[in-house]
Amino acid sequence: MELKVVVSLLLQGVSLGMLYFLIASGLSLIFGLMGVLNLAHGSLFMWGAYVAMTVYGLTGSFALGLVGGLLAGAALGVVLETTLIRRLYGNPVGQILLTLGLILVLDETVKLIWGPTLLPYPKPAFLAGSAEVLGRAFPHYRIFLIVLGALVWLVIHLVLNRTKVGLIIRAGVEDREMVTTLGIDVKKVFTGVFALGGALAALGGAAAGPFLLVYPQLGLNNLFPAIIVVVIGGLGSFTGSVIGGLLVGVTQSFVGYYEPQLAVAVNVALMALVLLVRPHGLLGHRGV
Amino acid sequence: MAKVSRRTGTERTWLLTGGLLGLLFAFPVLSPSVYYVSLLTSAALYGVLAMSYDLLMGYTGILSFGHALFFGVGAYGAGILMRDAGFDFFSAMAVVLALSAVLAAVIGLLSLRVKGVYFAMVTMAFAEFFHILVEKLYHITGGSDGFTRIPTPVWLGGTVQKYYVALVFAIAMYLLARRLVSSPVGSVWLAIRENETRAAMLGYDTFSYKLAVMVISGMMAALTGGLYAVVVNFAHPGFISVSTTINLLLMVVIGGVGTLSGGFIGALIVQPLGRILSSYFRAWLLVFGVVYVLIVLFFPAGILGSVRMWRLRRRRPPGAPRGPEAGPAVPTASPAGPGGAPMTPAAPRATPGAGPAAGDGGAGGP
Amino acid sequence: MTLGTMTAQESTGQALHVDHLSVYIGELHILEDVTLRASRGRCTALLGRNGSGKTTTLKSIMGLVPPAGGRVTFYGRDITGRPAHEVARLGIGYVPEDRGVFTGLTVRENLLLAQRKRDDERLRRVVRLFSELDPLLDRRAGTLSGGERQMVAIARALVNPVRLLLVDEPSKGLAPRAVRRLAELLAEVKKEATVLLVEQNFFLAAELADHCYVLDSGRTVYEGPMGELEADEETRRKYLGVA
Numbered sequence: 009m010e011l012k013v014v015v016s017l018l019l020q021g022v023s024l025g026m027l028y029f030l031i032a033s034g035l036s037l038i039f040g041l042m043g044v045l046n047l048a049h050g051s052l053f054m055w056g057a058y059v060a061m062t063v064y065g066l067t068g069s070f071a072l073g074l075v076g077g078l079l080a081g082a083a084l085g086v087v088l089e090t091t092l093i094r095r096l097y098g099n100p101v102g103q104i105l106l107t108l109g110l111i112l113v114l115d116e117t118v119k120l121i122w123g124p125t126l127l128p129y130p131k132p133a134f135l136a137g138s139a140e141v142l143g144r145a146f147p148h149y150r151i152f153l154i155v156l157g158a159l160v161w162l163v164i165h166l167v168l169n170r171t172k173v174g175l176i177i178r179a180g181v182e183d184r185e186m187v188t189t190l191g192i193d194v195k196k197v198f199t200g201v202f203a204l205g206g207a208l209a210a211l212g213g214a215a216a217g218p219f220l221l222v223y224p225q226l227g228l229n230n231l232f233p234a235i236i237v238v239v240i241g242g243l244g245s246f247t248g249s250v251i252g253g254l255l256v257g258v259t260q261s262f263v264g265y266y267e268p269q270l271a272v273a274v275n276v277a278l279m280a281l282v283l284l285v286r287p288h289g290l291l292g293h294r295g296v
Numbered sequence: 297m298a299k300v301s302r303r304t305g306t307e308r309t310w311l312l313t314g315g316l317l318g319l320l321f322a323f324p325v326l327s328p329s330v331y332y333v334s335l336l337t338s339a340a341l342y343g344v345l346a347m348s349y350d351l352l353m354g355y356t357g358i359l360s361f362g363h364a365l366f367f368g369v370g371a372y373g374a375g376i377l378m379r380d381a382g383f384d385f386f387s388a389m390a391v392v393l394a395l396s397a398v399l400a401a402v403i404g405l406l407s408l409r410v411k412g413v414y415f416a417m418v419t420m421a422f423a424e425f426f427h428i429l430v431e432k433l434y435h436i437t438g439g440s441d442g443f444t445r446i447p448t449p450v451w452l453g454g455t456v457q458k459y460y461v462a463l464v465f466a467i468a469m470y471l472l473a474r475r476l477v478s479s480p481v482g483s484v485w486l487a488i489r490e491n492e493t494r495a496a497m498l499g500y501d502t503f504s505y506k507l508a509v510m511v512i513s514g515m516m517a518a519l520t521g522g523l524y525a526v527v528v529n530f531a532h533p534g535f536i537s538v539s540t541t542i543n544l545l546l547m548v549v550i551g552g553v554g555t556l557s558g559g560f561i562g563a564l565i566v567q568p569l570g571r572i573l574s575s576y577f578r579a580w581l582l583v584f585g586v587v588y589v590l591i592v593l594f595f596p597a598g599i600l601g602s603v604r605m606w607r608l609r610r611r612r613p614p615g616a617p618r619g620p621e622a623g624p625a626v627p628t629a630s631p632a633g634p635g636g637a638p639m640t641p642a643a644p645r646a647t648p649g650a651g652p653a654a655g656d657g658g659a660g661g662p
Numbered sequence: 663m664t665l666g667t668m669t670a671q672e673s674t675g676q677a678l679h680v681d682h683l684s685v686y687i688g689e690l691h692i693l694e695d696v697t698l699r700a701s702r703g704r705c706t707a708l709l710g711r712n713g714s715g716k717t718t719t720l721k722s723i724m725g726l727v728p729p730a731g732g733r734v735t736f737y738g739r740d741i742t743g744r745p746a747h748e749v750a751r752l753g754i755g756y757v758p759e760d761r762g763v764f765t766g767l768t769v770r771e772n773l774l775l776a777q778r779k780r781d782d783e784r785l786r787r788v789v790r791l792f793s794e795l796d797p798l799l800d801r802r803a804g805t806l807s808g809g810e811r812q813m814v815a816i817a818r819a820l821v822n823p824v825r826l827l828l829v830d831e832p833s834k835g836l837a838p839r840a841v842r843r844l845a846e847l848l849a850e851v852k853k854e855a856t857v858l859l860v861e862q863n864f865f866l867a868a869e870l871a872d873h874c875y876v877l878d879s880g881r882t883v884y885e886g887p888m889g890e891l892e893a894d895e896e897t898r899r900k901y902l903g904v905a
Contacts, residue, residue: 287410
């Protein structure tokens with residue numbers, strides 16, 4: 009294989025991986041801290057895309073659209089956590105059943121508001137072109153996704169490692185009960201992490217919209233890649249979701265180049281492999 | 297069934313069952329339109345599917361998100377064998393059964409290594425893998441257009457025949473499942489649901505029992521899928537999609553987890569009622585979602601479970617001991633702690649350690 | 663060293679009063695009727711065999727296990743069934759049986775996490791007392807030995823002004839040398855804070871405690887000055903299995 013093809017595929021894989029990382033990281037963090045597998049996470053991703061598309065359409069500003077999507081995701085996260093999910097902490101099956109119902113509610117609401125059909129979400133003009141990388145065209149939009157993903161990763165990484173809240177989250181993922189005995193009200197942190205997870209997913213959706221198109225099955229369709237990424241990376245591990253996302257994205261890109269039919273199958277195989285070697289994911293630990 | 301100590305209760309149950317069966321068998325005559333007969337046919341088959349799911353979820357406490365996979369394998373297997381490979385109905389079904397047993401065993405061996413939420417995710421990914429496979433293998437499966445023109449055996453020709461076959465099939469499967477859960481194997485399943493660590497300490501090889509329930513419920517789902525495909529003459533990738541599993545979950549949760557018959561009640565509500573209502577009322581699915589969420593939050597035992605608990609409460613003085621089968625499974629009974637660490641006996645479960653918010657977790661309790 | 667944990671008027675009298683506490687887990691009685699007091703400025707030992715309810719008593723005081731009956735008062739204030747974070751903020755430090763050190767965090771992060779109000783001076787004093795921790799501050803706690811982790815756990819409870827320290831089996835799983843050092847440190851801590859100590863190692867308890875209670879099957883079966891129990895061979899044999 010020629011070097012330029014490799015580089016091009018690698019870049020493509022990384023951009024895809026960043027997208028997966030954006031969806032998966034919130035899912036992973038929420039699970040790690042609260043033990044909640046939020047199946048409605050894909051729906052938050054989709055809401056981010058719809059709200060961003062709408063705000064972009066109304067204001068003409070792509071950036072405002074992204075912010076709008078992000079805020080919508082955060083707000084939904086807070087509302088869901090404080091009114092519903094909070095009632096079922098310590099009951100993992102109940103939570104799965106609940107968040108499953110939320111998929112129905114959130115997705116059907118999208119259909120009622122925006123209709124059941126595919127909607128256009130154009131790329132902004134400044135991101136519509138493509139750059140030349142080693143003689144091959146590489147869309148600006150993919151570069152934008154890579155930059156956005158890297159930026160989000162950096163911000164969250166700093167928050168987790170340099171702030172008190174980050175310390176509480178990391179400690180809480182390990183042992184929630186112990187954190188409360190240090191005088192910390194973890195419930196407040198829970199709401200915050202739900203907001204953060206919702207915001208990350210929705211930002212992912214807002215950024216992915218022009219790339220994946222906007223339709224009412226967008227949420228469910230992206231729940232699976234997110235789940236694969238999280239299982240590979242290890243539930244509860246933020247770094248794991250980065251590694252998992254990139255691994256899945258790059259694999260998909262390379263396999264897809266030769267045999268598009270097999271791309272998704274390979275990811276499932278990758279997951280099966282990781283599970284055989286490390287049942288709790290690359291960076292997950294048994295306790296979680 | 298809840299063992300009711302009073303004779304009158306037993307008699308009433310028999311009377312009710314007999315009346316219900318009579319009504320079901322007379323339905324094609326009573327029905328104003330053949331449309332309702334076909335609706336009830338598919339509800340009966342979905343009921344069996346939901347019941348097979350309940351064996352996993354309600355009786356063994358295994359939350360799989362890939363159950364639709366077996367339904368789809370049955371449907372496509374029967375379809376391909378009968379249309380393109382010249383098999384007759386019964387030999388096709390035999391192959392489907394063998395195939396699904398092997399598949400369930402392989403998937404079980406891989407995915408049962410992890411527990412709880414991880415298991416749910418892994419099974420979901422497996423199902424999605426097959427879903428995509430079926431969509432992509434266009435030349436064999438017809439891709440996203442679906443697999444059409446599945447031949448129907450003569451004895452299954454008309455709507456009414458299909459109804460009766462589905463009804464008899466459903467009854468037979470129900471009796472089989474009932475027999476299974478009341479067998480010694482069934483009580484080990486229940487023990488696993490209640491506390492897997494304890495079951496393992498009692499010397500049961502819980503892995504094998506879980507594998508067994510996966511294979512049995514997988515075969516049951518595949519058989520149902522095969523029959524369904526023949527009844528409706530086609531198969532569709534949507535059969536394998538997670539939406540199908542989600543529908544099953546909805547049916548079981550609404551009807552009552554760990555009751556077997558709850559699956560049928562749920563199927564009746566989700567299938568015919570849903571189809572009729574959604575044709576009149578665009579927001580039906582949204583309303584349904586909201587109702588479902590309310591059930592999960594406030595009536596975690598489902599319709600049948602709630603009715604049973606209410607009847608038990610009326611019959612027994614409070615505080616009287618309940619047999620292991622007396623109460624329906626409430627989804628609070630989880631096979632594992634968050635993330636799949638095996639549940640440690642007693643202590644951490646009942647403490648707020650299970651969640652610092654236990655103080656306001658009352659809604660989830662039985 | 664001084665940690666300044668007690669105000670003058672708290673130096674005598676009763677800090678904690680556990681009154682007829684009972685705890686059920688499911689159908690199981692874990693605590694039937696536990697009554698004990700911890701006096702200000704003293705070290706009170708809670709003794710008993712495995713499964714006698716010592717750990718549950720501490721957890722219940724801490725708000726981790728909801729009591730079914732009885733009362734817990736802390737300096738006259740009813741804290742029965744209050745959530746753990748509120749109990750902690752009243753100045754109750756908790757060192758659990760498994761130490762509860764966050765293995766993914768560094769030692770420094772463990773200490774910083776625990777400190778509710780930033781007080782570098784206090785942190786320095788704690789590290790000075792637990793001098794072994796000084797070179798380990800930037801090590802991940804997961805890489806520490808059992809004895810070192812135990813020190814982190816106790817040090818962590820002292821980075822806030824602590825009026826009562828609950829310590830659950832600190833010597834468990836430690837090498838004899840580490841137990842020696844632990845005894846020294848707890849003797850220091852005891853000068854500054856009221857301590858309620860659960861301990862299987864009778865000799866360690868005897869060395870540290872002024873007063874003791876013995877639990878058996880979730881009930882308080884013995885109460886008296888530590889010295890008396892040391893002399894009372896029969897009670898020791900009956901409830902603790904040590905001669």
